[in-house]
Amino acid sequence: MFAPAEPFAEALRDFLQTTLEDAVIYGEDGETVIHEGPATIKPDGWVELPDGRLISPGAIHHIEP
Template identity: 45%
Template sequence: MIVSTEPIWEEVTDEFAQEYQDAVVYADLEQETILHEGEPRILANGWVKLPTGRLLSPDAVHHIDT
Protein backbone atom coordinates (compact mmCIF):
# COMPACT_ATOMS: atom_id res chain seq x y z
CA MET A 1 0.00 0.00 0.00
CA ILE A 2 1.31 3.43 -0.94
CA VAL A 3 0.43 6.38 1.28
CA SER A 4 1.22 9.93 0.25
CA THR A 5 2.59 12.38 2.77
CA GLU A 6 1.13 15.29 0.79
CA PRO A 7 -2.45 16.35 1.58
CA ILE A 8 -4.79 15.68 -1.32
CA TRP A 9 -7.20 18.47 -0.27
CA GLU A 10 -5.05 21.16 -1.94
CA GLU A 11 -5.07 19.30 -5.26
CA VAL A 12 -8.83 18.83 -5.20
CA THR A 13 -9.62 22.43 -4.24
CA ASP A 14 -7.27 23.80 -6.92
CA GLU A 15 -9.65 22.43 -9.54
CA PHE A 16 -12.49 24.57 -8.17
CA ALA A 17 -10.53 27.81 -7.74
CA GLN A 18 -11.23 30.72 -10.08
CA GLU A 19 -8.49 33.10 -11.17
CA TYR A 20 -8.97 36.53 -12.72
CA GLN A 21 -6.33 38.59 -14.50
CA ASP A 22 -7.76 42.03 -13.74
CA ALA A 23 -10.43 42.47 -11.09
CA VAL A 24 -11.45 44.80 -8.28
CA VAL A 25 -12.45 43.39 -4.89
CA TYR A 26 -14.89 45.60 -2.97
CA ALA A 27 -15.85 45.56 0.71
CA ASP A 28 -19.13 47.46 0.24
CA LEU A 29 -22.07 47.83 -2.13
CA GLU A 30 -21.29 51.50 -2.84
CA GLN A 31 -17.86 50.51 -4.22
CA GLU A 32 -16.12 53.03 -1.97
CA THR A 33 -13.86 50.57 -0.15
CA ILE A 34 -11.47 48.72 -2.47
CA LEU A 35 -9.72 45.77 -0.88
CA HIS A 36 -7.64 44.78 -3.90
CA GLU A 37 -7.06 45.60 -7.56
CA GLY A 38 -5.30 43.08 -9.75
CA GLU A 39 -5.22 39.29 -9.90
CA PRO A 40 -7.34 37.65 -7.19
CA ARG A 41 -7.92 33.94 -6.88
CA ILE A 42 -11.23 32.77 -5.44
CA LEU A 43 -10.75 29.51 -3.59
CA ALA A 44 -13.34 26.73 -3.34
CA ASN A 45 -14.15 27.69 0.25
CA GLY A 46 -14.99 31.29 -0.73
CA TRP A 47 -11.80 32.92 0.54
CA VAL A 48 -9.98 35.28 -1.83
CA LYS A 49 -6.25 34.75 -2.18
CA LEU A 50 -4.13 37.69 -3.32
CA PRO A 51 -0.80 37.41 -5.18
CA THR A 52 0.99 38.47 -1.97
CA GLY A 53 -0.38 35.37 -0.22
CA ARG A 54 -2.83 37.39 1.87
CA LEU A 55 -6.28 35.84 2.29
CA LEU A 56 -9.52 37.82 2.41
CA SER A 57 -12.44 36.34 4.30
CA PRO A 58 -15.73 35.83 2.45
CA ASP A 59 -17.30 38.00 5.16
CA ALA A 60 -15.00 40.90 4.27
CA VAL A 61 -15.69 40.80 0.52
CA HIS A 62 -18.97 42.23 -0.74
CA HIS A 63 -18.37 41.58 -4.45
CA ILE A 64 -15.74 41.31 -7.17
CA ASP A 65 -15.90 43.11 -10.50
CA THR A 66 -14.05 41.23 -13.21
Protein backbone atom coordinates (compact mmCIF):
# COMPACT_ATOMS: atom_id res chain seq x y z
CA MET A 1 0.00 0.00 0.00
CA PHE A 2 1.10 3.56 -0.72
CA ALA A 3 0.86 6.48 1.68
CA PRO A 4 -1.35 9.38 0.59
CA ALA A 5 0.60 11.85 -1.54
CA GLU A 6 -0.89 15.03 -0.04
CA PRO A 7 0.96 14.92 3.32
CA PHE A 8 4.23 14.33 1.46
CA ALA A 9 3.55 17.18 -0.96
CA GLU A 10 2.67 19.52 1.92
CA ALA A 11 5.87 18.61 3.79
CA LEU A 12 7.90 19.24 0.63
CA ARG A 13 6.25 22.67 0.11
CA ASP A 14 7.03 23.58 3.72
CA PHE A 15 10.65 22.51 3.25
CA LEU A 16 11.10 24.53 0.04
CA GLN A 17 9.57 27.79 1.23
CA THR A 18 11.64 30.47 2.93
CA THR A 19 10.31 32.50 5.85
CA LEU A 20 11.93 35.86 6.50
CA GLU A 21 11.31 37.60 9.83
CA ASP A 22 12.36 41.01 8.54
CA ALA A 23 12.44 41.61 4.79
CA VAL A 24 12.24 44.61 2.49
CA ILE A 25 10.46 43.89 -0.80
CA TYR A 26 11.07 46.27 -3.69
CA GLY A 27 8.66 46.79 -6.58
CA GLU A 28 9.33 46.49 -10.30
CA ASP A 29 11.29 49.75 -10.52
CA GLY A 30 13.79 48.52 -7.93
CA GLU A 31 13.33 51.59 -5.72
CA THR A 32 9.75 51.53 -4.43
CA VAL A 33 9.33 49.58 -1.18
CA ILE A 34 6.11 47.57 -1.36
CA HIS A 35 6.50 45.74 1.96
CA GLU A 36 8.66 45.79 5.07
CA GLY A 37 8.45 43.07 7.70
CA PRO A 38 7.87 39.32 7.79
CA ALA A 39 7.23 37.46 4.54
CA THR A 40 7.22 33.91 3.23
CA ILE A 41 8.66 33.11 -0.19
CA LYS A 42 6.74 30.18 -1.66
CA PRO A 43 8.40 27.54 -3.89
CA ASP A 44 6.60 28.97 -6.94
CA GLY A 45 8.06 32.46 -6.34
CA TRP A 46 4.96 34.09 -4.88
CA VAL A 47 5.45 35.97 -1.62
CA GLU A 48 2.90 35.61 1.18
CA LEU A 49 2.50 38.41 3.70
CA PRO A 50 1.37 37.85 7.31
CA ASP A 51 -2.18 39.01 6.53
CA GLY A 52 -2.49 36.32 3.82
CA ARG A 53 -2.05 38.60 0.80
CA LEU A 54 0.15 37.32 -2.01
CA ILE A 55 2.60 39.31 -4.13
CA SER A 56 3.26 38.08 -7.66
CA PRO A 57 6.88 37.34 -8.57
CA GLY A 58 6.41 39.66 -11.57
CA ALA A 59 5.70 42.60 -9.26
CA ILE A 60 8.95 42.17 -7.31
CA HIS A 61 12.34 43.51 -8.40
CA HIS A 62 14.25 42.07 -5.43
CA ILE A 63 14.00 41.18 -1.75
CA GLU A 64 16.52 42.15 0.92
CA PRO A 65 16.43 39.92 4.01
